[in-house]
Amino acid sequence: MVKKYNTPEEAKQDQQYLDTLKELIFQLADDDLLISHRGSEWLGLAPHIEEDVAYSSITQNTMGHAAMLYELLEELGVGKADDLAHLRKPEEYRNARLVERVNGTGDYKENPDYDFGYAIIRNYAYELFKKIRLEALQQSSFVPLADTARKIKREQYYHLYHWEVWIDQLAHSTDEAQKRLNNAIQKTWEDVASLFDLGPKGDQIVEYGLLESGEMLKKKFMDQFKAKMENSGLIWPGEPQPLSETGREGRHSEEFVDALNHLSEVYKMDPQASW
Secondary structure (H helix, E strand, C coil), rough: CCCCCCCHHHCCCHHHHHHHHHHHHCCCCCCCCHHHHHHHHHCCCCCCCCHHHHHHHHHHHHHHHHHHHHHHHHHCCCCCCHHHHHHCCHHHHCHHHHHHHCCCCCCCCCCCCCHHHHHHHHHHHHHHHHHHHHHCCCCEEEHHHHHHHHHHHHHHHHHHHHHHHHHHHHHHHHHHHHHHHHHHHHHHHCCCHCCCCCCCCHHHHHHHCCCCCHHHHHHHHHHHHHHHHHHCCCCCCCCCCCCCCCCCCCCHHHHHHHHHHHHHHHHHCCCCCCC
């Protein structure tokens, strides 16, 4: 029977459990931090003003989810939440490769050539995975994490629905829209396997009852994603190729380093300021 830990103080009494718990929460928080940063780069560039407002709201909510998780790490004695988000070295981040990828070519300030089709499919894939992971986390052996997952899931439901609506509208519109979505699926599939990796402490994460296995999360994701593609008349890309580096082990792309520098630029000017 898996032991439950009801408070951060209880978790701190078991060092191996604590180390494994921290590894998992960093994955959760870093995923949300990076995908929300990429979302923020769409501000003022979305297809129409209503989408600009909606996407910005989703991005803000997701950044709030990351903040909740960093605050949980702070309660576990890891450090100040804002410092954990902004002041770690690149190799200390545990986000999946998928969430750190650029939105397209060009620079936001100069000549952004972003791909909204990719934004739709990448966000749908991430939010679908996030829903599945949150559902599993509700049974986590660390009770404060299970409670946090329940709070996040109530809001996250609408994020997933938003991207489902875009797929439903565009997949049944024009041949050009279908082509762009299918291209975006292929691009997303290059990194989608990074979501299912639980990192170097994956076995312990499962053993301690913190989260179900990456294979189980993957199966649920694949079944639901495939059903969505088939119902939308889009091309199912099949089994994704395994990745030698997923980001969970702390190895990231140059795109990530650039994103982290932009994300943390203001905070690094005065980390002692009140945020």
